Amino acid sequence: GLLQPSTGSVKVFGEELTGINKRAGYMFQSEALMPWRSALQNVIAGLQYRGMEEPEAKQLGEEWLARVGLQGFGDRFPHQLSGGMRKRVALAQTLILDPDIILMDEPFSALDIQTRQLMENEVLALWSAKKKAVLFITHDLDEAIAMSDRVIVLSAGPGTHPIGEFVIDLERPRDVAEIRSDPRFVELHQQIWSVLRDEVLKGYQQQKKIA
Known part of the structure; x- marks a missing residue:
């Protein structure tokens, strides 16, 4: 809902989208x-914009800070938090x-890779609790396979379009670090990379021309 489609239409749960999509959260x-x-005030900003009373919003905010491992950090400002902690605040800000x-x-x-894997596992844990629909954009093939039920490969731009779709039939729950050694993970990685490789090279060549 932030931009109007140049052609066609956008439907959300079968209904045509008009204005901002209030059923979606963005990270x-x-x-x-x-x-x-502060971290707490950032987390509850969306609730305040929706008109929730301050005491109720703060209580929910503290609960979400605890869920993302930041209990006791609500009074810290962004510049007082590490990159990983700021991402946890942003995650709580979205999911609250x-x-x-x-x-x-x-x-x-x-x-960094360690913090990244911790955050990925947190998203998986939070997802498994409520089973929300998640659209996750990434350039990291390992991340895509480890987290997803379905991976869609896009062509290099301009005019990007889907060129492959893969069902990720790895068992859940998953640990994103441990799942990488699963033989099926390796097999899926090879299958998807065979489609993705040429597009990565195209994108690389395009960047070289621009440079």
Whole structure:
């Protein structure tokens, strides 16, 4: 709902979308934390915009900070938190609104591998508790396979379009680090990479021309 489609239409749960999609929550690659607000105040911002009373919003905010492992950090400001902790605040900020659809655009790409795997497992745990619809954009094939039920491969731009779709039939619950040694994971990785390889090379060549 942030942009109007140039052609066609957008439907959410069978209904045509008009205005902002209030059933979706967004978590982007770059943080949307407000530097003048504490972690708790950032988490409850959306609830406040919806008109929830302050005491109720704060109670929910504290509960969500605890769920993402930040109990006791509610009074810290973003500059006082590590990159991984700020991502946890952003995750709580998104999920506290209980969206039916969660849109995640490379949310963990800037994190070190250990923190990234912890965050991925947290998302999986939170997802398994409520079974929300999650659309997760990533350039990391391991991340895509480890977290997903379905992986859709897009062509290199411009004019990107789907060129492959794979069902990820790995058992749940999963640990994103341990699942990488599963023989089926290795098999899926080889299958998807065979489709993705040429597109990665195309994208690389395009970047070289621009540079």
